[in-house]
Amino acid sequence: MTQRERFLNTLNGLPTDRPPLYVSIVPQLAKRLSDHLGVPYEEPVSSLLGSRISFNNMLVGMGVDAIGVAACFPDNNLPVTREDGITVNEWGIGTKSTGLYDEFAIHPLANVQTVEEIENYPFPEVDAPGRFRFAEETIAKYGKTHGIIGDLECAIYEISWYMVGLEKLLMDMMLEEPYVDALFDKVTDIATQTGLRLIDAGVDMIWAGDDFGSQNSLIMSPEMFDRYFAPRIKKMFEAFRDANPNIKLAWHTCGSVVQIVPKFIDLGLDYLNPLQPMAKGMDAENMSQLFKGKINFFGAVCVQDVLPNGTPESIKAEIKRVAGILGKGGGYILAPAHNIQDDTSVENVLALFEAVKELENIY
Secondary structure, rough: OOOHHHHHHOOOOOOOOOOOOOOEEEEHHHHHHHHHHHHOOOOOOOOOOOHOOOOHHHHHHHOOEEEEEOOOOOOOOEEOOOOOOOOEOOOEEEEOOOOOOEEEEEEEOOOOHHHHHHHOOOOOOOOOOOOOOHHHHHHHHHOOOEEEEEEEOOOOOOHHHHHHHHHHHHHHHOOOOHHHHHOOOOOOHHHHHHHHHHHOOOOOEEEEOOOOEOOOOOOOOHHHHHHHHHHOOOOOOOHHHOOOOOOOEEEEEOOOHHHHHHHHHHHOOEEEEEEOHOOOOOOHHHHHHHOOOEEEEEEEEEOOOOHHOOOOHHHHHHHHHHHHHOOOOOOOOOEEEEEEEOOOOOOHHHHHHHHHHHHOOOO
């Protein structure tokens, strides 16, 4: 069975020899892996979520079954790093590197008050030159051999709080400030148009997302999710399925989101990601017991403890355990619960890939 056959069979509920594998890694780890494997290091792709869709050549060589593509920063509006070390992207969002991570330094709408300010803001143009070059070139290269996932994370909520600031946005959502709906509508439209372009390019799945959970609970009430996000997500999903009735839809939301999983099921979501196993209630056993047969799963391999702190042997055992719980009967995409971080050894990453190959004998 080829990688693409394995991925498509999984999406369509057909038999496979094992769950398909998708992996994303941070650039620091990609550099160490490249050195270890003796392959050229690939610079991260210049997109808002660059490391999610980067290093495809190396990851294909290591054995993934699916790779990611996304809309990238356009030729005429690449992120610019200023003399003070702050990098500003086309949304006007500024970040500053602290080593392993970037911290927000500029929220361009930090003082927004009115709908008019949203209407006059220079939001990114979906069809700017070069926006989809990476996606088109990657699909041309791997579209016949591997599954293709169109990454559309930060679809509504996250990009909005990057622009406004988290505390202000949440407060203004509670106060129902009119600009909030205008901002969410604008961002949803950009995300929807971007997803439609990725569908036209030939992706097999749209993987959208916003983080609605913390380690122990939702970030907001279920009622606030219903007020602001469910109708916009529904509209987005309907547009995608109108464009391609066979497209599969995944949603990424970190943290403990057990309370709103039934809402995503009602919205017609195909795949829930990432199943952060150390978040409250999100372990494989509980999610399988509550929701298996109602929604499919994508993720669940722990990047907080198992991958960085385990041994190759314990990692292999965990992969087999999780695949046995979530993959029984098919429909499961095996993946880390987020980018594998730089605190994970090369040996442990290789153990993940080896464990998946060994599933062919038991799955």
